[in-house]
Amino acid sequence: MGQKLAEKVSEPQWLIEKRKAAKQAFEVELLPDRVSHLWKYTDPAIFNPQITTVESVSEIGMWRYSEPGVEVLHILDGIKKYEDLMREKFGSLIDNKNLKLSLLNESTWVSGYFVYIKKNKQSDDPVSLTMSMEKLKSFYPVRNFIYIEDGVDVKLVEQVCSQDEILSDVNIVTEIFLGNGAKLDFINLNMVGNKINYHLIQRANLSAQAQLENTFISLGGNVSKIDSETKLVGEHSVVMVSGIVLGNEKQRFDHHITVNHVASNTISGLDFRVALKDSANSAYTGNLKIAVNALGCDATQKNRNLLLSDNAKAESIPELEILTNDVKKCSHGVTMGHLDEEQIYYLMSRGFSDKEAEKVIIEGFIEPIILKIPEHTLISGQVKSRIEQKLNKG
Amino acid sequence: MDTKVKIKKTDIKPDTGKSFNIGDFKVVVCNVNGTFYAIEDVCSHDDGELVTGEGKLVEGCQIECPRHGARFDVKTGTATKMPAIAPIRTFKVVDSGDELEVRVEEDERRGDT
Amino acid sequence: MTLDLNQDQEYKYGFHDTENYTFKSGRGLTKDVVLNISKMKKEPDWMTEFRLRSLDIFNQKPMPKWGDTKLLNEIDFENIFYYVKPTEKQGKTWEEVPKDIKNTFDRLGIPEAERKFLAGVSAQYESEVIYHSLREDLEKLGVLFFDMDTGLREYPEIVKKYFATIIPPEDNKFAALNSAVWSGGSFIYVPPNTQVEMPLQAYFRINTENMGQFERTLIIADEGSSVHYIEGCTAPTYSSDSLHSAVVELIALKNAKIRYTTIQNWSKNVFNLVTKRAVAHEGAVVEWLDGNMGSKLTMKYPSIYLIGERAHGEVVSVALASGSDQHQDAGAKIIHAAPNTTSVITSKSISRNGGRASYRGLLKVHKGATGVKSTVKCDALMLDANSRSDTYPTMEIYENDVKIEHEATVSKIEDEKLFYLMSRGLGEDQAKLMIVNGFMEPFVKELPMEYAVELNRLIELEMEGSVG
Numbered sequence: 001m002g003q004k005l006a007e008k009v010s011e012p013q014w015l016i017e018k019r020k021a022a023k024q025a026f027e028v029e030l031l032p033d034r035v036s037h038l039w040k041y042t043d044p045a046i047f048n049p050q051i052t053t054v055e056s057v058s059e060i061g062m063w064r065y066s067e068p069g070v071e072v073l074h075i076l077d078g079i080k081k082y083e084d085l086m087r088e089k090f091g092s093l094i095d096n097k098n099l100k101l102s103l104l105n106e107s108t109w110v111s112g113y114f115v116y117i118k119k120n121k122q123s124d125d126p127v128s129l130t131m132s133m134e135k136l137k138s139f140y141p142v143r144n145f146i147y148i149e150d151g152v153d154v155k156l157v158e159q160v161c162s163q164d165e166i167l168s169d170v171n172i173v174t175e176i177f178l179g180n181g182a183k184l185d186f187i188n189l190n191m192v193g194n195k196i197n198y199h200l201i202q203r204a205n206l207s208a209q210a211q212l213e214n215t216f217i218s219l220g221g222n223v224s225k226i227d228s229e230t231k232l233v234g235e236h237s238v239v240m241v242s243g244i245v246l247g248n249e250k251q252r253f254d255h256h257i258t259v260n261h262v263a264s265n266t267i268s269g270l271d272f273r274v275a276l277k278d279s280a281n282s283a284y285t286g287n288l289k290i291a292v293n294a295l296g297c298d299a300t301q302k303n304r305n306l307l308l309s310d311n312a313k314a315e316s317i318p319e320l321e322i323l324t325n326d327v328k329k330c331s332h333g334v335t336m337g338h339l340d341e342e343q344i345y346y347l348m349s350r351g352f353s354d355k356e357a358e359k360v361i362i363e364g365f366i367e368p369i370i371l372k373i374p375e376h377t378l379i380s381g382q383v384k385s386r387i388e389q390k391l392n393k394g
Numbered sequence: 395m396d397t398k399v400k401i402k403k404t405d406i407k408p409d410t411g412k413s414f415n416i417g418d419f420k421v422v423v424c425n426v427n428g429t430f431y432a433i434e435d436v437c438s439h440d441d442g443e444l445v446t447g448e449g450k451l452v453e454g455c456q457i458e459c460p461r462h463g464a465r466f467d468v469k470t471g472t473a474t475k476m477p478a479i480a481p482i483r484t485f486k487v488v489d490s491g492d493e494l495e496v497r498v499e500e501d502e503r504r505g506d507t
Numbered sequence: 508m509t510l511d512l513n514q515d516q517e518y519k520y521g522f523h524d525t526e527n528y529t530f531k532s533g534r535g536l537t538k539d540v541v542l543n544i545s546k547m548k549k550e551p552d553w554m555t556e557f558r559l560r561s562l563d564i565f566n567q568k569p570m571p572k573w574g575d576t577k578l579l580n581e582i583d584f585e586n587i588f589y590y591v592k593p594t595e596k597q598g599k600t601w602e603e604v605p606k607d608i609k610n611t612f613d614r615l616g617i618p619e620a621e622r623k624f625l626a627g628v629s630a631q632y633e634s635e636v637i638y639h640s641l642r643e644d645l646e647k648l649g650v651l652f653f654d655m656d657t658g659l660r661e662y663p664e665i666v667k668k669y670f671a672t673i674i675p676p677e678d679n680k681f682a683a684l685n686s687a688v689w690s691g692g693s694f695i696y697v698p699p700n701t702q703v704e705m706p707l708q709a710y711f712r713i714n715t716e717n718m719g720q721f722e723r724t725l726i727i728a729d730e731g732s733s734v735h736y737i738e739g740c741t742a743p744t745y746s747s748d749s750l751h752s753a754v755v756e757l758i759a760l761k762n763a764k765i766r767y768t769t770i771q772n773w774s775k776n777v778f779n780l781v782t783k784r785a786v787a788h789e790g791a792v793v794e795w796l797d798g799n800m801g802s803k804l805t806m807k808y809p810s811i812y813l814i815g816e817r818a819h820g821e822v823v824s825v826a827l828a829s830g831s832d833q834h835q836d837a838g839a840k841i842i843h844a845a846p847n848t849t850s851v852i853t854s855k856s857i858s859r860n861g862g863r864a865s866y867r868g869l870l871k872v873h874k875g876a877t878g879v880k881s882t883v884k885c886d887a888l889m890l891d892a893n894s895r896s897d898t899y900p901t902m903e904i905y906e907n908d909v910k911i912e913h914e915a916t917v918s919k920i921e922d923e924k925l926f927y928l929m930s931r932g933l934g935e936d937q938a939k940l941m942i943v944n945g946f947m948e949p950f951v952k953e954l955p956m957e958y959a960v961e962l963n964r965l966i967e968l969e970m971e972g973s974v975g
Contacts, residue, residue, distance in 0.1 A: 033572075035572050035573060036573075250418070292892070292893075295892075305904070307904065307906075307907030307909070308907065309907060310874075310906075310907060311874075312907050313903075313904070313905045314902075314904050315901070315902060315903045315904070316901075316902040316904075316913075317899070317900065317901045317902065318898075318900065318913075318915075319897070319898060319899045319900075320887075320896070320897060320898040320915060320917060321895075321897045322887070322889065322895065322896045322897070322917045323895050324889070324892050325858075325889030325890060325891055325892055325894060325896075325918075325919040326892055326919060327889075327917060327918065327919065329918075330916060330917040330918065331914065331915060331916040331917070332898075332913075332914070332915050333912070333913060333914045333915075334900075334902055334911070334912070334913040334914075335911060335912050335913075336902060336904045336909060336910075336911035337907075337909055337910045337911060338907045338908055338909070438873070458677075461677075462675075462677055462678045462679070463675040463676065463677025463678055475672070475675060476672060476673050476674070476675060476678075476784075476786075476812070477674075477675075477678060477784075477812075479812055479814050479842065479844045479873075480844050480873040480874070480875075
């Protein structure tokens, strides 16, 4: 298993300086205001942990894996081994948008992964990384760095999990760099127990012709929040964001997904599906930006919300900020509703009970996204059984 | 399971409402001429707090939201002034001499069917 | 329609009368200004107290932190005249209206013949209604249609019952301002089961340099009644900024119907910050038709609170942002607080020459509002690369037995469409105008004839000149 605490004494000097500066800045930085949509629907104080015991995640899967063209290391080892790269790029994608929490991460992270895929590597097998939290009343700051060079084609599955009774907080910051023509199929799996407060800041930069499939499967947590931004910096780059939220009991999900078309002829798609039972809540705040010089872009977004119980609540605020008229296509759509009675009736007339019918329809709703997880793997089994558990309860 | 909290009557000045955290809820306990009522500390107009710590009641038994002037009757939770229109939750208050017991009942807790 | 490319590019309505007023308040907003306004209008004590309380609220509230804060913070509250009264007496017939003012209306192009078709005209001129005429039919029906001052004076019980119940002064800073210094506006009461066939109208203008316009409108449609109210305004061009901060409250009681149409065409020095809100009771229908063509900055989100079962709310909003000195920040807010209520929001915006058009909307469904159906469609047309379009829609749905759909698109004039029209003999400008007219059609087709014509003329004027 190997729980390695970061050997702070052996961190390079520039990193130590960075941390110090971040810590000082963090102490004076106020919690973000609740006027802008980023924090309107969730209280940021939830993620400013009262817990002060910092812990490392347990690493399961392809940690410290290496094959020609693929290197996976503990983040600190990555920093030391690729010092020049990291000095230049580490933290370069982190902006001031969510400053308090990114500073918290910057000053306290002790675990995380470093993934470096070298030029033109084509990989059939997904790189699978699981981070597990095992200690109660702990704070898990995690820092991840994914660097993918030109022409690569690779799949990465990241899973964060814990047992149900673990009451802790996790704060993850992930930076993703995609080189020219690189393709990354990235799955973010939130499988933590229902007592964890989960916060993810994800920033991705796509070079020319790069393609990112960014899938979020949010199943766990007490309060889970994602702040993801993808910048289409190179011409003809493409990002497809897919997401599922399946909430039950008193879970609260808050997803803030930004797609920023900086370069011309870029394409983006977003398919975000939310299903809520019991008293679960979801807030989806999307921001689609097309810069004044980003001509000929094609951007479509769809957020579908299925409210399965009287106390389920959903909020959807998909914003558009378009600074050029030269758009190929730009649209978004939101639907909110409950199960289609006709569909249920049809299934019941074929022998399903009403509960079974409901389950089948919900499974159908989330299936297209779940199919992105590599089949017949341990992870896909775990995800399916968690979904089953959530659908059966209550 | 019910969540019960005991509050000293003297903690709440006459004609004011004071906010407490009870179970999953933020509750404002109000002193209307010696009779006590409890409502959820949420304005149904913008879902923000009605009081920060403590606030004065208006027109005897109403509480006014500081942001846009919405008002609620603390006895019933009904919205009495725009821009609020939906009612807010009320909770049982049991008066026992010097103390109050504010009860958040099982069926009021979110998530229980 | 033919385009006259030689037409004067200057703002068609850019003229103003020499100032001829009987009273003008000093600049700036003080307690004395407010007291004077109330005293001059001989208002009951409760209204004076209301105004003073509102002034306090205005002073306490900070400026909004959202929206076009850069432009908003340009407003210089101290440099505005808050009250001007052009004549002492209120005219009863058109003949009694002072000549200067009649000239203004003449130059706006309201033909003599049209006046016969109007049920009654309240003309707001410099914060005061100076002309008012109620046709016999309306009087017989018991319909009350007055300026707000007269309404307060002659029907205080009705006014007191409803005034500020929909928009309290605490609602926002500009509602507080209006509540303190309001003057003029319309008061309409339609008795039960009375249908007012003719649209009721009013005109507004700003004249004196640094004049503020703070009209207050209150419309009550009693059970089973229906009424259509239209406001359209033009204003001359000035170098200093003008502030227009109106408050409009609509109450549609059980099974009543109110349609409220606005075409705003303020000149580009005007800040147009308006709070408009309606409450629809059981089975009632409220429709806002909101056309925003002018001003430097408009912030206006007509809203409808559906508080009775089966009430229906509809907003059709169009905005034209033309030039980098124009920001139309418009939208709609609909709140469903009762079962089986329905709503439709249609927003069409056009931005050109660096203009910025924003849609800001809220669709909220409270718990218990089962069977709600709502459709929101926002389309934005950007005519050139310099312009900007934003869409900020918010959906807060706290009830699961609902059917909500929202769709937004941002696009430019499609080359194929343009080519097709040009291949049929239209010049490029004509073709673009036709496409823009087609885009605005959902709004224009709902307008009475004379407004549709005027609006088409305005669109034509705006579209003239080169389009990038």
